[in-house]
Amino acid sequence: MGKVDQRFVLIVSALLICSWIPICYSSKKHISIARKSDIPYIKCQVCEKLANELHHQVQKKQSQISPKKVSEFQIIEISENVCNLKKGEADWILRMDIVKTGNGLQLLDRETEGQCNTQCKTIERACQEVMGYSDTDVAEYMFKSKPQIETLVDYLCSDLTKACSVKPPPLPKNWSPAEPFVPKSDKEAEMEKLMRSMQGMPGAPGMKMYSKDDLLNNNFGEDDAEDDEDDEDDFPSKLV
Numbered sequence: 659m660g661k662v663d664q665r666f667v668l669i670v671s672a673l674l675i676c677s678w679i680p681i682c683y684s685s686k687k688h689i690s691i692a693r694k695s696d697i698p699y700i701k702c703q704v705c706e707k708l709a710n711e712l713h714h715q716v717q718k719k720q721s722q723i724s725p726k727k728v729s730e731f732q733i734i735e736i737s738e739n740v741c742n743l744k745k746g747e748a749d750w751i752l753r754m755d756i757v758k759t760g761n762g763l764q765l766l767d768r769e770t771e772g773q774c775n776t777q778c779k780t781i782e783r784a785c786q787e788v789m790g791y792s793d794t795d796v797a798e799y800m801f802k803s804k805p806q807i808e809t810l811v812d813y814l815c816s817d818l819t820k821a822c823s824v825k826p827p828p829l830p831k832n833w834s835p836a837e838p839f840v841p842k843s844d845k846e847a848e849m850e851k852l853m854r855s856m857q858g859m860p861g862a863p864g865m866k867m868y869s870k871d872d873l874l875n876n877n878f879g880e881d882d883a884e885d886d887e888d889d890e891d892d893f894p895s896k897l898v
Contacts, residue, residue, distance in 0.1 A: 690776045692783035693836055696763065698826055700756060703765040704784040705821035709811040711740055711750050716800060730801040737793040737800075741785035743774060746851070751781050755839040761828040768839055771847045776836035788814075788821045 715736050720728045739745035743752075752771040757764050765781070772778070789796075796814055799805070805813065815822040842850075 690774065690779050690837070692779040693776055694780075694783065696756065696780050696836075697784045697787065699763040699829060700765055700781070700826075701784050701788060702815060702822035702826065704781060705788045705815040705819060706811050707750070707754070707765060707767075708740065708785055708788060709814045710807055711747075712737060712796065712800065712814075713805075713807045713810050715740065715747060728801075730797060733801050734794055734797040737789070737797045741782060741789050743778070743782050748782065748785075751778060751785065752842075754778070754781050756780065756836070758829065758833070758835060762826060763829065768841070771842045773840045773842060775840070777839065780836070788819050790819065792818050 716728060716733055719732055719736065736747055739747035741751075742748050749771065752774060753767050753769060754777070755766045755768050755772070756777045757766055792814075795818060796810075799813060799818075800810065803809075
C-alpha cells in the first residue's frame with residue numbers, strides 16, 4: 659500500500675472514530691508554549707510539589723506490588739517521567755494553576771485536570787529545569803534512604819538542585835497573567851488517557867487527537883513540530 663493510500667485509510671478511520679467520539683469534533687487547540695520568564699517565580703514551589711509527587715507515586719507503586727519491594731529501576735522510571743506531560747506520571751501538572759498573590763506567584767492545586775495551556779507548559783518546563791540530570795540521583799536516594807516527604811523536599815530542592823536556595827524576585831509591575839485555568843470534562847480527560855495508553859501499540863504509531871479541521875485539511879504533526887521546537891530551545895537533550 660502506497661503512502662497516499664495509507665494516509666487515506668488513516669483519515670477515513672479517524673473520521674469514523676470521530677463519528678462516535680464527540681471529543682474529536684472540538685475546535686483546533688491553540689498552541690501554547692512555556693513562558694520562561696515566569697519560571698524563577700515558581701521554581702521553588704514546583705520543586706516542592708515535584709518532591710511530593712515523587713514520594714506519593716513511589717508509595718502508590720509500592721501499594722500496587724505489595725508485598726514485593728519497589729525496585730530502583732521502577733523509581734528511576736517515575737523520576738524520568740514525572741516532568742514529561744506525554745507520560746502519565748506528569749498528570750499532576752495538569753492540576754496546577756499559577757495565580758498572582760501580592761508581588762509574587764503561587765502554585766495552586768485545583769484537584770482537577772485542566773487544559774494544557776501556557777501555564778501548564780511553564781510548569782512542565784520548570785519541573786524539567788529542576789530535575790535536569792538529577793533523576794537518577796534522586797531515585798537512588800529514595801531507594802536507599804526511603805525518606806519522609808519533608809526530608810525528600812530538603813534533599814531535592816536545597817541539597818541536590820538548589821531550586822529553593824534563592825528567594826524568588828518580586829514580579830515586575832508590567833507582569834500580566836497567561837490564560838486562566840480551564841478544567842477538562844471527565845470524558846475529555848478519560849479519552850486523552852486512553853489515547854496516550856495506545857501510544858506505541860502495533861498499528862497505532864504516534865496516535866493523538868486531532869480536530870475535525872485537522873483531519874479534513876491534512877494538518878498532521880504541525881502542533882507537535884511547533885511544540886518540539888520550543889522544547890529544544892536552549893535545553894538539555896535528555897529533557898526534550
